[in-house]
Amino acid sequence: MRTTLLLFLSNLFMTTAWYWHLKYKETSLWKVILISWLIAFFEYCIAVPANRIGSYEFNAFELKTIQEVVSLTVFVGFAVIYLKEEVRWNYLVGFGFIVLAVFFIFKKW
Template identity: 45%
Template sequence: MQIPVIVQTSVLLALSNVFMTFAWYGHLKNFAGKAWWIAALASWSIALFEYLLQVPANRIGYTELSLAQLKIMQEAITLSVFVPFAMFYMREPFKLDYVWAALCLVGAVYFIFRS
C-alpha cells in the first residue's frame, strides 16, 4: 500500500517543524544566560535535522502539489506545532489570537487548495 503524497508530505513537514521550532525558539529558554554564538551553534545543530526532513517533504510534495500549496501547508503546520510549543514548553499563556490566526490559515488553505 502506497502512502498518499499529501500524507507523506504533511508528516515530514510536521516533524520538520518540531525541530525548526526548537531550533528557532528553544534557545530562548535553554541558553538564556549563554553567549549568542553558543545558542546559534545549538540552533544550527537542531536545524540540521529540520532540513533532513523538510527537504524530502518538499521534494515529495512537489510531485503532486503546487509551490503555493506546499507553502500554505507549511504555514498551517507551523502554527499547529508552535502553539503547543509556546504553551507547554515555553509556558506562554493561551491567547485567543491563536484561534484567529488559525482561522485565517484555514481560509488560506481553503483558497489555495480549492482548485
C-alpha cells in the same frame, strides 16, 4: 500524508532550533546560534525530501501553505508545552484567518 508527516517532523526540529533558547537567556548568543544550527541541520534533512516528495502531488503554493499550517500547529504546541505561554482568543482568530487562506488556496476554482 507522507509529506505532511515529514513537514510536521521537520517543524519540530526547526521550532526547537528557533525557540528553545528563550528559556536560557543566560547562555551566550554564539552558543545558542551554534546549537540552533546543529538542530536545524536535521530539519533541512527532513524538509527537503518532504518538499521533493510533496512536489509530485502539490504545487509550490500548496506546499508552502501546508508548511505554514503545520508550522503554526507545531509552534502552538511548543509555546504552550515548553515555553508555558497561553493561547489567547485573538491568536485563535488570526489562526482562523489562516485556515480561511488554506480554503482559498486549495479550492479548485
